[in-house]
Each structure stands twice: as C-alpha cells, then as structure tokens.
Amino acid sequence: MSVPTSAGEAKRLLSEFGLHAKKKYGQNFLTDTGLLDDIVNAAGVEKDDVVLEIGPGLGCLTARLAEAAEKVIAVEIDTSLLPLLQKTLEDYSNIEIINEDVLKLDLGALAAEKAGNRKFKVVANLPYYITTPIIMALLEKELPIESITVMVQLEVAQRLEALPGSKEYGAITLSVAYYTKPEIVLEVPREAFMPSPNVDSAVIKLTVNEEAPVKCKDTALMWKIIRAAFNQRRKTLSNALSGGGICGGDKSVIKEAMEDASLEQSVRGETLSLEDFARLTDSIVKVTKR
Numbered sequence: 001m002s003v004p005t006s007a008g009e010a011k012r013l014l015s016e017f018g019l020h021a022k023k024k025y026g027q028n029f030l031t032d033t034g035l036l037d038d039i040v041n042a043a044g045v046e047k048d049d050v051v052l053e054i055g056p057g058l059g060c061l062t063a064r065l066a067e068a069a070e071k072v073i074a075v076e077i078d079t080s081l082l083p084l085l086q087k088t089l090e091d092y093s094n095i096e097i098i099n100e101d102v103l104k105l106d107l108g109a110l111a112a113e114k115a116g117n118r119k120f121k122v123v124a125n126l127p128y129y130i131t132t133p134i135i136m137a138l139l140e141k142e143l144p145i146e147s148i149t150v151m152v153q154l155e156v157a158q159r160l161e162a163l164p165g166s167k168e169y170g171a172i173t174l175s176v177a178y179y180t181k182p183e184i185v186l187e188v189p190r191e192a193f194m195p196s197p198n199v200d201s202a203v204i205k206l207t208v209n210e211e212a213p214v215k216c217k218d219t220a221l222m223w224k225i226i227r228a229a230f231n232q233r234r235k236t237l238s239n240a241l242s243g244g245g246i247c248g249g250d251k252s253v254i255k256e257a258m259e260d261a262s263l264e265q266s267v268r269g270e271t272l273s274l275e276d277f278a279r280l281t282d283s284i285v286k287v288t289k290r
C-alpha cells in the first residue's frame with residue numbers, strides 16, 4: 001500500500017482503518033504531491049541528510065522525505081496512526097517512527113543517538129496548536145540543526161519574519177532572528193489540506209545561524225528584558241521594564257541605562273531591533289555594576 005495522493009484517497013484510507021482526522025492533534029493532512037515536493041525542495045534535503053519530521057500523519061510528506069534523504073526520524077503522538085503508517089510506508093527501510101509527544105522528548109539525546117555528530121534538518125507540516133512551543137524548543141536547546149522548514153499558519157509565519165514596529169513583531173520574532181535567518185518560501189491556501197483549517201498557511205525556512213548576529217554581556221538578561229518589553233507592549237519601554245522587575249524595577253536606573261544606550265525615554269519596546277536590545281542589555285549591566 002502506498003501513501004494517498006488526494007483528499008478522497010486520504011479519507012478512504014482513514015475510514016479503512018476506522019479513523020478520522022483528530023482536531024485535538026491538529027490533524028490537517030496534505031496529499032498534493034507537487035506541494036509536498038515543493039516543501040522537500042525548499043528544505044534542500046539531500047541524499048546524506050538525516051531529517052526529523054514532527055507529525056508524519058498519514059505518511060505523505062514522510063515518504064517524499066525518505067526518497068530524498070538518507071534517513072527520516074518521524075515523531076508521531078497519535079498511537080492510532082501507527083498501523084496505518086506501517087502500511088503506507090512499508091516500502092521504505094530508512095524511516096523510523098517514534099510514538100511520542102515531541103514536546104516531551106529529549107531532542108538533544110535523540111539527535112545524538114540518531115544523527116551522531118552530524119547536523120540534521122527538521123521538516124514538518126506542524127500541528128498548529130503547538131507551533132510556537134515546538135519552534136522554541138528546537139531553537140533554545142541549541143540542537144545540532146542545520147535548518148527548520150515548516151508549514152505554519154500564515155499569520156505565524158509573518159510574525160516570525162516581522163520587522164520592528166509592525167504589529168506582528170514580538171518576542172518570538174527576536175528569538176527567531178537571534179538563532180536563524182527566516183524566509184517564507186511558500187504560501188499555501190487552506191483548501192490544500194484535508195480537512196481544511198480556518199486559516200491559510202505558509203512554509204517558512206529557518207536557516208540556523210553559525211554564530212549569533214549580536215553579542216552582549218548577559219544573554220539571559222537580554223531575554224528577560226525582551227520578555228518584559230513584550231509582556232506589556234503597549235507601555236513605554238521604561239514602564240514595561242520596571243513593571244517586569246528589570247533593575248529591581250528601579251526607574252532611575254532604567255532611565256540611566258536607556259540614556260547610556262542612546263534610547264529615547266518615550267520609546268516602546270516593540271520598535272527596538274535585536275541590536276538595540278543587546279546594546280540596552282550591556283548598558284544595564286554597566287550601570288548596575290557601578
């Protein structure tokens with residue numbers, strides 16, 4: 001048995017196994033072979049690559065990845081899909097399915113075990129209810145990842161590559177910019193999925209930086225500052241920082257650090273670039289050490 005190549009075939013396959021697309025797991029399946037090839041090509045998957053797929057579903061993307069890569073590790077939470085996957089992927093010997101919640105897996109240990117010293121590529125049509133936690137887990141653990149090419153809601157993709165001052169710009173934009181170079185590579189209409197979600201989607205490729213684009217004296221403090229700035233994004237930066245307990249909430253210290261970093265007192269955090277936050281962090285380190 002091979003993977004379904006149309007929405008009709010996908011429906012028939014699910015009913016053959018007594019299954020249905022589960023909303024709670026964000027199951028919106030892709031069957032269009034042209035679209036699946038576009039994703040694999042955008043990810044730049046090559047013959048000697050190890051690929052981590054999150055949520056193989058019916059196996060359509062998994063099969064394409066297995067044809068392009070050396071090895072595919074696919075993590076699927078839904079145990080009821082395993083007998084189906086065993087059938088649809090029976091012709092491939094280079095796929096390993098792991099029946100786990102990806103957010104509970106030790107991805108560092110998995111990477112070391114399955115990819116050794118090599119970097120791997122992440123390719124997935126992500127379950128939308130946990131897009132952000134998955135991307136943050138992949139980035140913040142600083143795993144040996146070369147790139148992350150994922151289907152997400154269009155709105156989320158726009159947030160990931162937003163510019164300072166835009167309404168889409170947020171703390172996650174800065175995390176993504178710190179760890180990667182983001183690029184929307186494909187926009188995908190909702191009708192391409194079975195069942196169709198209520199939103200359009202996009203494939204975004206995050207190419208992991210070899211080196212962080214900014215350096216500062218205390219990276220952990222920089223993330224605290226960024227979180228505080230965006231937790232109260234309608235406030236001025238100085239009010240948001242004191243409300244968030246930065247510099248012990250002392251407004252005069254924050255004022256001095258902002259002056260040192262050449263930032264206007266009336267500025268809002270949502271207009272600051274990653275470089276601005278790094279410079280502010282260094283100024284805060286400097287004035288609080290005095």
Ligand code: SAM
Pocket residue numbers: 025026027028029030031054055056057058059060061062075076077078100101102103124125126127128130
């Ligand atoms: N890759 C398939 C495709 O493109 O048709 C399915 C994509 S579907 C949007 C998301 C998949 O992720 C589903 O198979 C779902 O069961 C799985 N999934 C949802 N939550 C998960 C989790 N926490 N860990 C692993 N897989 C999960």
